[in-house]
Amino acid sequence: MRGRALAILFAALMMTGAITNTAESADKLPGTGISVQPTDQNYPEEYLQRDLVSMGLEDLGYDVKESASTQIQAAYLSVGNGDATFYAAYDDPLHKDFWDHSGGSSKLQPVGLLVKQSIQGYSIDKKTADAYHIKTINQFKDPNIAKLFDTDGSGKATLYGCDPGWGCERVIEHQLDAYGLRDTVRHFQGSYNAIIADAIERVKEGKPTLYYSWSPMWLGTILQPGKDVVWLTVDHTDLPKDLEGADTVVPGIGNLGFTSFTQRVIANTAFLDQNPAARKWFELLQIPLEDVSAESLKIHDGHGSAEDIRKDAEAWRESHRAQWDAWIAEAKAAAE
Numbered sequence: 001m002r003g004r005a006l007a008i009l010f011a012a013l014m015m016t017g018a019i020t021n022t023a024e025s026a027d028k029l030p031g032t033g034i035s036v037q038p039t040d041q042n043y044p045e046e047y048l049q050r051d052l053v054s055m056g057l058e059d060l061g062y063d064v065k066e067s068a069s070t071q072i073q074a075a076y077l078s079v080g081n082g083d084a085t086f087y088a089a090y091d092d093p094l095h096k097d098f099w100d101h102s103g104g105s106s107k108l109q110p111v112g113l114l115v116k117q118s119i120q121g122y123s124i125d126k127k128t129a130d131a132y133h134i135k136t137i138n139q140f141k142d143p144n145i146a147k148l149f150d151t152d153g154s155g156k157a158t159l160y161g162c163d164p165g166w167g168c169e170r171v172i173e174h175q176l177d178a179y180g181l182r183d184t185v186r187h188f189q190g191s192y193n194a195i196i197a198d199a200i201e202r203v204k205e206g207k208p209t210l211y212y213s214w215s216p217m218w219l220g221t222i223l224q225p226g227k228d229v230v231w232l233t234v235d236h237t238d239l240p241k242d243l244e245g246a247d248t249v250v251p252g253i254g255n256l257g258f259t260s261f262t263q264r265v266i267a268n269t270a271f272l273d274q275n276p277a278a279r280k281w282f283e284l285l286q287i288p289l290e291d292v293s294a295e296s297l298k299i300h301d302g303h304g305s306a307e308d309i310r311k312d313a314e315a316w317r318e319s320h321r322a323q324w325d326a327w328i329a330e331a332k333a334a335a336e
Contacts, residue, residue, distance in 0.1 A: 029061025030335035120214035121256030216293030
């Protein structure tokens, strides 16, 4: 009898252990024990996207490291090489050349539609546009038009342009030749936020001003299209070879000559293959354009530290809690 009792007790203990192990297995998150390394280009206007992507991965159990800041080309190379796991602001198709030169789809892949349908192009102050009937960038081939926008005595129009290495500078440089503007337009480059401050002051002072910009960003709330400035169109699309065939027409505005672009997460291919929950999360998360634009304005107004933006990301999650939880649940299910 004693032996039988011991056998029953042992069986009961084994069953209890099995139940406990089953419960622990059910509670285990798909990212448990897996480290993730974000990377960024040290540009605060992309931190909201990066932080929201990271926070979702944390909710899935991944150990998300502090983001590694670097130059944009190095960010792509590090994702392709596996030194970083993801970069959260792949501008599709503007950054396709970076992707191709970092190994292509065998090493890294864009996933999801994080921020949809941003636009970019050339703008001038509305006062000059109306006075001289300027509607296209092609009109700057006329030296008399170009001289209106001369800021340094060179006789050429100053185009407040794109940071070296961003990708947009390749399009501008290509179009200066393609549209015959090389002799009449000077591409003024530097830190965008620094040089665009001068452009803003010129517009406010009523001086002719030509600049490159995109939307959503804070600039559009200070220099409002249709009120303070106007978008310039092009008489035909001419893009670098890797962007040929891209759609450059924006409904309600016209042909801006630049591709509309969608921000997507680009992640290491091996990581995506091994982590279906993370892949699904990248596919599901979407941030409205107006939310990105509002965050950009807060950054411009001095609310741009990493801590500030992380708090804003947490507030965004709470204000979208029902949708967020549904996305997380779907990502978890993808790992089952």
